Amino acid sequence: MRSLHDNVRSEEALKRKCERMATGDIAVFLYSHELEDERYPDDCPLKTERVLRTREIVSSLGLLSDSRVEEVNFAPAGRSDLEAFHLPAYLDALEAAAAGHHRLEYLEMGIGSKDCPVFPDMYSYGQLACGGTLTAADLITSGDAHIVFNPSGGFHHAGPAMASGFCYLNDIVLGCLRFTEVGMKVLVLDLDAHHGEGVQEAFYDRNDVIYISLHESGRTLFPGTGFEREIGADSGRGYTVNMPLPVDTYDDAYLECFQQVVMPLIAAYAPDVIVMELGMDALSGDPLAHLALTNNAYATIVDNVVEFGTPLLATGGGGYHPDNTARSWAFLWGVMSGGVAIDHPPLALGGVFLESTEWHGGLQDRTQVPTVKQRRSVEPAVANTIERIRRDIFPCHSISS
Numbered sequence: 001m002r003s004l005h006d007n008v009r010s011e012e013a014l015k016r017k018c019e020r021m022a023t024g025d026i027a028v029f030l031y032s033h034e035l036e037d038e039r040y041p042d043d044c045p046l047k048t049e050r051v052l053r054t055r056e057i058v059s060s061l062g063l064l065s066d067s068r069v070e071e072v073n074f075a076p077a078g079r080s081d082l083e084a085f086h087l088p089a090y091l092d093a094l095e096a097a098a099a100g101h102h103r104l105e106y107l108e109m110g111i112g113s114k115d116c117p118v119f120p121d122m123y124s125y126g127q128l129a130c131g132g133t134l135t136a137a138d139l140i141t142s143g144d145a146h147i148v149f150n151p152s153g154g155f156h157h158a159g160p161a162m163a164s165g166f167c168y169l170n171d172i173v174l175g176c177l178r179f180t181e182v183g184m185k186v187l188v189l190d191l192d193a194h195h196g197e198g199v200q201e202a203f204y205d206r207n208d209v210i211y212i213s214l215h216e217s218g219r220t221l222f223p224g225t226g227f228e229r230e231i232g233a234d235s236g237r238g239y240t241v242n243m244p245l246p247v248d249t250y251d252d253a254y255l256e257c258f259q260q261v262v263m264p265l266i267a268a269y270a271p272d273v274i275v276m277e278l279g280m281d282a283l284s285g286d287p288l289a290h291l292a293l294t295n296n297a298y299a300t301i302v303d304n305v306v307e308f309g310t311p312l313l314a315t316g317g318g319g320y321h322p323d324n325t326a327r328s329w330a331f332l333w334g335v336m337s338g339g340v341a342i343d344h345p346p347l348a349l350g351g352v353f354l355e356s357t358e359w360h361g362g363l364q365d366r367t368q369v370p371t372v373k374q375r376r377s378v379e380p381a382v383a384n385t386i387e388r389i390r391r392d393i394f395p396c397h398s399i400s401s
């Protein structure tokens with residue numbers, strides 16, 4: 001397999017980024033100090049401090065100080081914002097449960113399940129995440145920013161009246177709706193290890209939002225959806241694209257999916273905005289998922305997406321190794337904002353060294369060479385998925401396969 005790494009040369013990338021910055025495109029990092037007071041329960045794998053940690057790293061590396069970069073604060077989403085997708089009765093239940101008035105019947109809405117426990121910040125954290133992603137959408141629709149990163153967003157599992165997989169409120173759907181309200185065509189690229197069934201279902205019969213997901217197969221991972229045969233319905237047929245991946249999928253195989261399927265779809269669909277869910281749970285060593293990426297794969301994809309020149313709204317998502325997640329989000333922010341060329345991560349910008357004692361190279365993971373056994377199990381499965389997608393989806397977009 002040919003790697004996209006081969007196509008990316010740091011000098012060229014830097015030159016293009018410099019040109020982009022010269023045109024006045026602004027990249028915004030979204031952060032709210034209110035996030036620092038919000039917590040999931042201690043025994044929940046989702047650690048909200050990942051976002052604080054990400055900000056500490058990007059700040060210490062000078063990745064918020066460029067003149068083309070801004071850090072922007074945001075407010076929690078209001079009730080009417082949330083009702084653009086979520087049902088009033090569900091929002092009432094969330095508010096009541098968070099205030100300590102939990103009722104057994106709420107379990108039918110996923111509230112109080114193992115993955116969606118009841119705790120005081122369950123509603124307010126979701127409101128903040130949604131507020132961030134809606135602020136990102138507004139910055140893009142108004143033309144005030146070209147690239148916006150909301151690391152506190154990315155809750156792609158939640159349904160209109162269903163909490164699922166640590167997600168109570170679906171900021172991705174709300175952000176997409178904010179774009180479609182003003183007639184923008186949206187391409188969602190979901191790189192979380194889990195399939196984002198909440199986003200898929202929200203737009204399953206629509207063609208103004210194309211949902212593309214690379215994720216660990218539902219055969220081995222929650223939520224058990226996102227197979228190749230799920231391609232959308234009615235006028236949305238061909239506008240849902242699922243690439244389920246086998247256990248141990250490594251960078252080159254993942255990048256082959258991106259190159260063979262996602263790149264042609266971005267070019268053919270020509271979206272007005274790209275929304276990326278950057279869950280970091282596909283990284284090797286994540287305690288919940290079983291893929292084997294390094295953050296170089298994510299960075300290569302982000303770099304290539306940015307090259308399209310389309311406005312980009314990027315969110316966080318999963319990622320249950322907090323240090324790896326924060327370090328990788330910082331790396332990706334550097335790539336998307338133009339502060340880092342992917343072949344030359346900042347090892348010690350301005351004399352500031354990263355604090356991690358586990359890893360001495362900076363933000364970028366070491367390259368991992370897949371084993372023969374890994375290649376034998378992953379390569380045929382990925383090739384088969386690529387072939388199916390090209391056969392079933394590409395004709396809907398007049399792409400020759």
Ligand SMILES: [Zn+2]
Pocket residue numbers: 192193194279281317318319
């Ligand atoms: Zn996930």
